[in-house]
Amino acid sequence: MNQTYLTTDQLAEIIHYDSRTIRTRLKDAVLLEGVHYIRPFGGRKLLFIREAIERDIGKFSASKAPGSRMAPAAGMGIPMANGGLAHG
Structure with a gap:
């Protein structure tokens, strides 16, 4: 499978985020x-994998959709500030 590698600036153009936001808030x-993303040859430069990002970009939103099979059952956790749930 071929992968398309993007710089931070190229990714920013595609997903309409500021490159600084990608580096500080989205990365990791x-x-x-x-x-x-990868760090080619163990260096500091980041190359983002377009296909993986396109595959996963909507997963968080999809899990929040009413009636989603990915959404946890009501009352099955404590809502967290980051949008996740704490169980138990």
Whole structure:
């Protein structure tokens, strides 16, 4: 499978986020190293994997949709500030 690698600025153009937001808020929070981006040759430069990001970009929103099979059952957790649920 071929993968398309994007710089931070190229990704920003595609998903309509500021490149600084990608580096400071999305990287390592929702964009994970080895899944959504790589560091070629162990360096500092980041290359984002377009196909992985396109595959996963809507998953968080989909899990929040009413009636979603991904949504947890009502009363099955404590809502957290980051949008997740604490169980137990």
